[in-house]
Amino acid sequence: MTELEHPTRGSARHTPMAGGAEFDAIRALIARWGDLAHGIGDDAAVLQSPPGEELVLSTDSSLELVHFREAWLTPEEIGARATAAALSDLAAMGARALAVLVSLQVPSAWRNRLAPLADGIGRVVRDADARIIGGNLTHGQQLGITLTVIGSAVRPVRRRGAAAGDALYVTGALGGPRAALLAWERGEEPAPFARARFASPVARLREGAWLAAAGAHAMIDVSDGLSADAGHLAAASGVICELWPDALPLAGPVTPGEALASGEEYELLVALDANLDPADFARRFGVSLTQVGSVRAVGADQVAGVVLAERERGGEGHGTNGGAGSDVPTKPAARVDLPAGHDHFSR
16 A cells, blocks of 8 residues: 555544535545545645556546446445446556545435445445545536546556467456346346346456566456457557457356457456466466467458457366466457447447
8 A cells, every 4th residue: 555645643634624515425425434535625635656666547437327227236336336347447457556536426316325335435445455535526417426546556567568379368257247237128137146247346456466467468357348358459459369259258147249248347358478377366366267369460461350269179277277278279260240349439
């Protein structure tokens, strides 16, 4: 944890604020967060960069009727889910979390539910060993949660470092959030596995930091869908990302196509040397790491992007329980119509 500019000195941890409903609400949030909140009340927060590390920052928004609906989740789940989604961007850079700025747009109907919402935010911030150092509070027509997350890393991992010969791995299992969303849209209650994956994602901060230290060349979190996010990584790196649908780790009874399209997973897709041992990763974190493809150079008649290929399992312990083996495509990789990923401007 980096030293904050406003360390606790007796009871003067926060700057005193004036009266009024807005500041009363802020004081109530601070009281709810307790020792998680530091230095709130000034115009801006001040952080010191840890020696030898670079600061890593990201902003993410979760909006009612866009990212969730009130009938789907409890207030605590809404706050926790928004926070995990924001922190996942730090995980994708191999960064540890330091601090969070919380901006809330609160409708009148939500005023009496700020306490459980704050509890959800606080729980995930505490799990990440971070602190809440400020933010903003305003009135709005729908609930909106915008979080600016601040982390640090010795060597931030970007999207643009994947190279031909790298293996592509993904943490966890895929398909649950999409299955939950489709069920809700049909007016049905999702299966427990699907609801849990949608309502309670985990930012893979420890896993991302470990993968960075293990030499990850490129990394991205799966927020728009595996096929779409592999495309982002391929475009940034100028390579072909070859995915193996039959190798995908599936979260319950979903198809590979559904897993390719499922967004808001907040798992990590990472490109690195093929000699990594996924079993060691699973022992360390209790989370699977599965090779789901490989990185190819762009051919003379190709452009950077994603292709699908069948592959042959050669060697022992493929996927979550062992090394990468000698997996090779059984058919030449072919560009196909991939499941569409999420696009914020597609509506």
